[in-house]
Structures are given as C-alpha cells and as structure tokens.
Amino acid sequence: MRELPSWLRVFELPMPATLGAVNTYLVKGPQGLGLIDTGMDDVNSRKELLGLLKKEGVDPESIEQVICTHHHPDHCGIGKTLQGFGARVLMSEPDAESLALFLSRPEMDRQRATFFGRHDVPDEFCDRVTSMFPFFRKLQESFVPDDSLSDMQIVNMGGIELEVMLTPGHTRGHICLIQRDEDLIFTGDHIIPGDATHVSMREEVHGTDPLGKFVRSLERVRDIGSMVGFGGHGEPMPDISLRADQLVRHHRARIERVARTLGDEPRKAFDLSEDALGGRNKVFARWLAMSQTLAYLAHLVTREEAVEVTMDKGVGYRRS
Ligand SMILES: [Zn+2]
Numbered sequence: 001m002r003e004l005p006s007w008l009r010v011f012e013l014p015m016p017a018t019l020g021a022v023n024t025y026l027v028k029g030p031q032g033l034g035l036i037d038t039g040m041d042d043v044n045s046r047k048e049l050l051g052l053l054k055k056e057g058v059d060p061e062s063i064e065q066v067i068c069t070h071h072h073p074d075h076c077g078i079g080k081t082l083q084g085f086g087a088r089v090l091m092s093e094p095d096a097e098s099l100a101l102f103l104s105r106p107e108m109d110r111q112r113a114t115f116f117g118r119h120d121v122p123d124e125f126c127d128r129v130t131s132m133f134p135f136f137r138k139l140q141e142s143f144v145p146d147d148s149l150s151d152m153q154i155v156n157m158g159g160i161e162l163e164v165m166l167t168p169g170h171t172r173g174h175i176c177l178i179q180r181d182e183d184l185i186f187t188g189d190h191i192i193p194g195d196a197t198h199v200s201m202r203e204e205v206h207g208t209d210p211l212g213k214f215v216r217s218l219e220r221v222r223d224i225g226s227m228v229g230f231g232g233h234g235e236p237m238p239d240i241s242l243r244a245d246q247l248v249r250h251h252r253a254r255i256e257r258v259a260r261t262l263g264d265e266p267r268k269a270f271d272l273s274e275d276a277l278g279g280r281n282k283v284f285a286r287w288l289a290m291s292q293t294l295a296y297l298a299h300l301v302t303r304e305e306a307v308e309v310t311m312d313k314g315v316g317y318r319r320s
Contacts, residue, residue, distance in 0.1 A: 013039035022074040029158025034065040040077035069188025071095040073140035080143035093148040094173030120314030169214020192231035200291035211299040258296035266309040266316030
C-alpha cells in the first residue's frame with residue numbers, strides 16, 4: 001500500500017457495545033479543513049475525535065465542511081455538534097430524507113408495525129426489535145443537513161477536489177467520493193474490507209429493489225479502475241476495482257442461493273431468512289438477516305424468478 005497523501009488523516013473512532021469502530025477522515029487541504037463522516041453521538045467516540053483533532057493541531061471550529069457518505073448514525077451521528085462548531089454538513093437528498101424519517105419516532109414506529117404486519121413477523125420478535133430502537137436513536141443527534149450533494153458534483157474541500165458518485169444500495173442515497181489527483185475513493189459503507197456490506201429492505205425506507213441498485217453501484221465503482229479505497233470501516237483497500245468485483249460475484253452467488261430456497265409453496269420472508277442466510281440467533285443479527293433476505297427476494301421478483309403471494313396472514317414468496 002502506498003503512503004497516504006499529505007492532506008489526509010484516518011481516524012478510527014470507537015462505537016458502543018459490540019459495534020466495533022468507524023473511520024472518519026480529516027482532509028487538511030491547502031485552503032482549509034474538512035471531515036468525511038463524523039462517528040456516532042457517543043461519549044467515547046466524541047472524546048476520541050476531539051483528542052485526535054487536537055493532536056493534529058486542529059481547532060474543531062476551523063472545520064468548514066463535513067460530508068456524510070450516508071445517513072447512518074456512525075457516519076453522521078454528531079452532525080449537529082459539528083454545525084455548532086460552524087461547519088456546513090452535507091449529504092445526498094435521499095439520505096437527508098431517510099435521516100428525517102429515522103428521527104421522527106411516531107412515523108418510524110408506524111412504518112415498522114406496517115412492515116411487521118405485511119410479513120407476518122412473530123409478535124415476540126417484533127417487540128424485541130422495537131425495543132432496540134431507542135438505543136440506536138440515542139447514537140444520532142437530531143439535525144438537518146445544510147445542503148445536499150448530487151451525482152457527479154465536484155466539491156472543493158479546502159482545495160482538495162472530491163467528485164460525488166451516487167451509489168444507492170446500502171442506503172437510498174449513499175455516496176462515494178473520488179479524489180482523482182491521488183487515485184483514491186472514499187467508499188463509506190458501500191464497499192468495506194472483510195464481510196460484505198449489509199443491504200436491507202424495508203419497502204418504505206429502501207424503495208424497490210435496493211439489491212439490484214446496490215449491484216449496479218458496485219459495478220459502477222468496479223469500472224472506475226484501480227484506485228485505493230478508504231471505507232467506513234477497516235483498513236484501506238489497495239484496489240477498489242478488484243474488491244468491487246469480488247462483491248458483485250458474492251452477491252450474484254447469494255442471489256442464486258436465495259433463489260434455491262424457494263419452492264412451489266409460498267413461504268414467509270422471516271422463515272426463508274433462516275435457510276437463505278443461515279440461522280442467526282441474536283435479535284439484531286436475525287433482524288438484519290430477514291431484511292437482507294427480503295432485499296434478495298425483491299430482486300428475484302424484479303427478475304421474475306420469484307412471485308409474491310398473499311397468504312392468510314401477510315405475504316409470502318414462491319418461485320415463479
Ligand atoms: Zn451504514
């Protein structure tokens with residue numbers, strides 16, 4: 001791996017419970033300072049960020065611009081604090097909408113209840129998932145971004161040019177940022193090393209066929225050629241094109257795997273997720289497995305390889 005550009009610092013910020021760590025990037029441009037992603041609204045994460053900025057001789061009030069790759073709390077959790085220091089916080093329009101939805105508790109709860117009903121999820125599981133949400137909401141400050149970013153827009157961050165690439169899939173409006181002088185790309189959670197990124201599906205939040213969009217977004221990054229990738233988690237990726245290609249193949253294989261679990265009799269997504277993505281016992285992992293299985297099922301419906309069927313309670317899926 002070649003050396004980091006002189007203007008770039010990588011900060012790894014802790015996350016609470018067993019959530020691991022998230023990367024935040026400080027851009028020390030010749031004309032000013034910026035941050036890519038923020039970390040969560042968590043006391044240790046905030047302390048670490050302020051400590052690392054101090055070590056770099058950076059007064060938080062001198063940060064002019066913050067770009068969030070997407071709306072998840074580990075990537076924009078302290079947007080309000082940074083606005084308070086005087087920074088402009090930017091993200092894509094679809095993710096600004098998703099953030100507003102996440103922060104609006106009654107609407108989120110109503111939509112989740114509709115979703116559980118539609119897929120006839122067992123009551124006990126619904127209650128356990130619902131009880132996790134206050135914890136997640138605490139990790140996200142309530143704020144409205146100052147402006148939105150769109151595909152192919154060039155942003156000048158302290159004299160460093162960043163090109164926005166809209167990469168929907170992980171979220172509806174996820175963005176990557178390309179820096180062409182140094183042949184590098186910030187990939188947020190679109191592409192990370194290690195495990196494949198999670199793609200979930202709740203109709204109201206993720207729209208139709210998020211998995212299809214995600215694979216197309218992976219192909220788009222694959223086609224930019226060899227660049228160093230800086231993801232939202234983990235070490236830098238020496239060749240983002242190779243990594244994107246690996247993930248395209250991984251997801252195609254999984255699409256086939258989910259397709260093979262379908263038979264002539266319709267089954268509910270909750271039950272299918274057990275076979276399709278392996279038994280996951282912890283509530284959060286099981287919840288992710290189910291919403292991810294639904295992303296694959298919706299994709300198979302789009303490809304006319306699966307059919308959604310109305311059952312006595314909720315909907316199920318069978319092969320077409
Ligand atoms: Zn994320």
